[in-house]
Amino acid sequence: MDETTVRLLCPECAKDWQVSPSELPESTGMFHCPNCHASRRTGEFMRTDRDLQTLKQLG
Template identity: 60%
Template sequence: MNETFVRLLCPDCGKSWERKPKELPAHTDQFACDGCTAQRRTAEFARTDRDLDVLKQFQ
């Protein structure tokens, strides 16, 4: 069985990384970048629409 990951991209510093959807807050909640600590809604860190769909599916 494959594990599902959400690809994230910080709109402020450009850092990219992956996390399991269950490790992330809901797409409407605040989330902080691992690199620059910028805070935005989790949905704004989703790299693609597909990543956002995966995040929403597992919330």
């Protein structure tokens, strides 16, 4: 069985990557880009609305 991932996109440096929702803070918690260290709510890093919904359901 494949592990579910969400796609992230940094709004500042445009780095994109995938990670398991369990490795992220909740959607309203603070998250820091591993590339440029921008700090925003985790939900702002979600690439699509579907990724955000997956985070809210599984995170």
